Amino acid sequence: MxxxxxxxxxxxxxxxxxxxxxxxxxxxxxxxxxxxxxxxxxxxxxxxxxxxxxxxxxxxxxxxxxxxxxxxxxxxxxxxxxxxxxxxxxxxxxxxxxxxxxxxxxxxxxxxxxxxxxxxxxxxxxxxxxxxxxxxxxxxxxxxxxxxxxxxxxxxxxxxxxxxxxxxxxxxxxxDIASVLWSKFLLTAPGNAINATSRVPITRLIQTDEGRDLLVRAMKEVAEVGLANGVNIDPEAIPKGIKFMESLPQDQRMSMLDDIEAGRPLELNAQAGAVVRIGRRVGVPTPINDALYALLMPHKDGAPPQA
CATH class of the missing domain: 3.40.50.720 (NAD(P)-binding Rossmann-like Domain)
Incomplete structure (x- = not known):
């Protein structure tokens, strides 16, 4: 080929x-x-x-x-x-x-x-x-x-x-590619948004009880949206995702953190934005992802104008 x-x-x-x-x-x-x-x-x-x-x-x-x-x-x-x-x-x-x-x-x-x-x-x-x-x-x-x-x-x-x-x-x-995509998405969408908002490596964030709890609750919202959208979600996807995060190097950053610090556009609409958009379509509330999406919106197209 x-x-x-x-x-x-x-x-x-x-x-x-x-x-x-x-x-x-x-x-x-x-x-x-x-x-x-x-x-x-x-x-x-x-x-x-x-x-x-x-x-x-x-x-x-x-x-x-x-x-x-x-x-x-x-x-x-x-x-x-x-x-x-x-x-x-x-x-x-x-x-x-x-x-x-x-x-x-x-x-x-x-x-x-x-x-x-x-x-x-x-x-x-x-x-x-x-x-x-x-x-x-x-x-x-x-x-x-x-x-x-x-x-x-x-x-x-x-x-x-x-x-x-x-x-x-x-x-x-x-x-069943839809199940695969959503199983990864329930980690990467909230993980990227939380990482970009907090500005610290994701592995350091989840070492705190509060940071881990925030990520887990955001992931649960994504899983509920996927289920309501007719997708087969692995019941163990969230603990597997957290275990994967714990296996990463201590300074591991997600791509959206690199993008926001470099002033590059963010894949926001396709990640946290998609959670919010699809959640509204299927009638599933996503308050944590809503907040993350709103906080990152000023950076969606790259570095915001300086005051």
Whole structure:
């Protein structure tokens, strides 16, 4: 398969590097100094047990890539409309798109644009960031994604995508992607919002009884919204989420904290905002997520104007 990684930042470049390492035909679509560094020096991936350096094909122009068999879409949620338009030259008659955003509805617009048979909603459990242009630091022990068709079917085409990825990535094909997305969402949506509001690493916050209780209550609201929306929520999802948080390094930050401190736009509408929006639609009160959403709204589009 020919593969394009659209949005080769931290997670996208990490996945791309691992695929290139095993010989996959991969093109990275990126921009800015990170792109220039990769074009000049290749891509370096720093891992807990060492590092690897791979030569890359990298561009900021999807027209240079041409039609591919698979697009791994790793852009921020608010960049999806722009990405969907610009990646059109990479979409051939049999191209599949795996989405890797946080959130529960990022694939919906793509399915309307390219067709539901082409789009495989997914999520990444890979923690990675740009350490410097052309250099990615992978904090998670593994590179893992889960994806599947929105209708739950396990098709030969979806299995072929999994077979293509598994030599390099822990790629799981599921028949209930909605449950997977919501189980992660009930941790990441309130976790990101609380982390960005408190401005301290999430692992330090949950060491206090008050911080842990706040996160658990916010997660319960998300679970209740998901259940009312007809999603199968793992009854153990909340304790599992807390246990996962406890396993992280003591200075672990969630991405929204990095974004707010850097003055970048936030994925607020697709996270806490989605909890509030879907909660209202299904008639489930979400007072904690409402408050977090309101507190972060001035930062939604980046650094607020200085008084």
């Amino acid at each position: 020919r593969i394009a990684v659209m949005g080769a930042g931290g997670v996208g470049a990490c996945l791309g590097a691992r695929l290139i390492q095993v010989g996959a035909d991969v093109t990275l679509v990126a921009r800015g100094e990170h792109l220039k560094a990769m074009q000049r020096n290749g891509l370096r991936l720093i891992q807990a047990d060492g590092y690897l350096k791979v030569p890359v094909k990298a561009t900021d122009d999807p027209c240079e890539v041409g039609p591919v068999d698979l697009v791994l879409l790793a852009v921020k949620i608010y960049h999806i409309p722009e990405a969907a338009h610009s990646m059109d030259p990479m979409i051939g008659p049999k191209t599949h798109i795996v989405t890797l955003q946080n959130g529960v509805d990022s694939a919906d617009g793509l399915a309307e644009l390219f067709g539901p048979d082409r789009v495989l909603p997914g999520t990444s459990y890979t923690i990675a960031s740009i350490a410097s242009p052309g250099v990615i630091k992978q904090q998670s022990k593994t590179a893992r994604i889960i994806f599947g068709r929105a209708d739950g079917q396990i098709t030969l085409e979806a299995e072929a995508v999994q077979d293509c990825l598994t030599p390099a990535i822990d790629a799981e094909l599921t028949g």
